[in-house]
Amino acid sequence: MTVNDTAPQRRAATKKTSLDKDLNKFMTLEQAGRSVAARLAAPGLALVFLVLAGLYAGLTMGLSSTTLIIVVAAVLGGYMALTIGANDVANNVGPAVGARALTLVGALVIAATFETAGALVAGGDVVATISKGIVDPALVPDSDTFIWAMMAALLSSAMWVHVATWIGAPVSTTHSVVGGVMGAGIAAAGFSAVNWATVGTITASWVISPLLGGVVAAGFLAVIKINIVYQDDKIAAARRWVPLLMAVMAAAFACYLAVKGLKKVWHPDALEIAILGVSVFALTFIATRPWVYYQSEGMENRNQSLRKLFHLPLICSAALLSFAHGANDVANAVGPLAAIVHTVEFGEFSSKVNIPIWIMLIGAVGISLGLFLYGPRLIRMVGQQITKMNPMRAFCVALSAAFTVILASALGLPVSSTHIAVGAVFGVGFFREYYTAHSRRRREYMRKQRKGAADRWDDSLAPHEELQRRKLVRRAHFTTIVAAWVVTVPVAALLSAGIYGVTLLIR
Structure with a gap:
């Protein structure tokens, strides 16, 4: 067969038939359909949960003239629980994910499990209906006004947390509820119904909380860098210091749970908390010394090896923070709902008021579902995008989260977890910026290790460019988050007042 004879056959073989064209079109449509379905899966599951929450509330309370109000309130409480799971839980597991001590799926499973356990086992069975004493109940005219005010507070709080999650800003859900209650109360x-002294105290926590958290985290990171990272024999230094740091973390978390996470089952005084902390510190130090020695055997004398020693503490801290959060913050979702049902x-x-178990279930399931459906975005934000995490830095963040709450409680300072x-x-990132540029110990260590050839200022760059290169905290995320913190209470208050005004028109 000649070349001329085969050419037309080859062209005919490569030419697409009508069937091939139709199949390609169907494949394109199928891929587009799958993409759309994936985007709609999370909102669809959230909607199903809200419908089930409303039905569950209606069946539990029975048919009456007031059933519709309870159903609507249950849907709003479920919506608030979803937004809490999507936004607030990221703070507990984000650093561990960013440090690669946990996978994203593992973090979601641990957080959801311990959030639910904390809400159901240790969640407050009695909560304040007027959050943080913002509004004087005696000045609310009647029960109908109270019910509609609580509904407005729930909806406005959930809407603001939803918006904050969408823009990628972790905000305080407690402050959102405070703003909602304040706006509806006004x-x-x-x-005159608002306790402005209390509002001022809460406002102070906007400044106190992040500063305390940042300073404490930076302090612990400085201890790790000076005493472990920049030592000639890192393994020997780790064997001395890591058991001590783990004991401090265990004691801090024991006290943290006693103060914030076990209020339903235990009410210890200051002496009992101190005894608990000292006992847990001693037991943990004794138990972890042989474990650290065993884990460090055969390790190379480098930072990458040291990071493995901090994986287990990070996993434990993620679980304990989630448990405490579920016990403490589930009331933000179900407190107003319980108040409406009681009224x-x-x-x-x-x-x-007391919180019935069916209301607590709505809050616990809603937080866990919100975490699975929408939590990964904020988890990545906290753990990876603000500043680069490794296990040692994430350890400092987790330790600060527990230690600062204990310190603030002892000093009587209002703080937001x-x-x-x-x-x-932020504190870890800004400390790294400062330490990288100004630490003599670090420069001497790097010069000794690399003979001065690495990690020096790049003379080819202008001073401004060099400064920008060494900024280890992303300023865009920093400004977005701080701005969201500042406007949380006023925006939630304005939304709540507007929603309450609408209810006056439709009633």
């Missing part, structure tokens, strides 16, 4: 009973049932509102955790991430 709309319902006037400015509907008894025709009166109270400053404190969200602001502390994110402030600790």
Whole structure:
């Protein structure tokens, strides 16, 4: 067969038939459909949860003239729980994920499990209906006004946390609820109903929380760098210091859980908390010394080897922080809901109410579902995008989150756990910037290790360019998050007042 004879056959073989064209079109449509379905899966599951929450509330309370109000309140409480899971839980597991001590899936499973356990086992069975004493209940005119004010507070808080999650800013859900209650209280009973001294105290926590968290985290990172990282014999230094640091972390978390996470099952005084902390410190130090020695045998004398020693503490800290968060912050979602149910049932509102188990279930399941559906974005933000994490830095962030709460409680200072955790991430990043540029110990160590050939200022760059190169905290994320913190209470208050005003028109 000649070349001329085969050419037309080859062209005919490579030419697409009508069937091939149709199949390609179907494949394109199928891929587009899968893409759309993937984007709609999370909102669809969230919607199913809200519908089930409403049905569950209606069936639990039974059919009556007030059932519709309870169903709507349950949907709003479920919505708030979803947004808390999407936004607030990232602070507990983000650093461990960024340090690669946990995979994203592992972090989601651990956080969801311990958030649910904390909410159901140690979640407060009695919560304040007017969050943080912002509004005086005696000045609320009647029960109907109270119910609609609580609904406005729930919806506005959830909407703001939803927006903050969308823009990638971890915010305090407690501050969101405070703003919602304040706005609804002003709309319902006037400015005189608000306890402005309490508002001022909460405002102070915007500054106190991140600063304390950042300073404490930077302090622990300095201890690790000076005493372990920049030592000639890193393994020997780690064997001395890592058990001590792990004991400090264990003691801090024991006290943290006693103060914040076990309020439902235990009410220790200051002496009992101190005894608990000292006992846990001693036991952990004794137990971890042989473990660290065993783990460090055969390790190379380099920083990469040391990081493995911090993986287990990070996993434990992620679990304990999630448990404490579930126990402490589930009330942000279900507190107003419990207040509405109590008022509907008894025709009166109270400053404190019991939370039925069915309401706690809505909060616990909603937080876990919100974490799975929308949490990964904020987890990556906290753990990877603000500043680069490794196990030692993440350890300092987790230790700061527990230690700062204990310190602030002892000093009587108002703090936000969200602001502390994110402030600790900022503190680690800014400390690294400063230490990289100004530490004589670091420069001497690097010169000794690399004979002065590495990690020096690049003379080819202009001073401004060199300064920009050494900024280890992303300023865009920093300004976005700080701005979101500042506007959380006023924005939630304005939204709540507006929503309450709308309810007056439709009632």
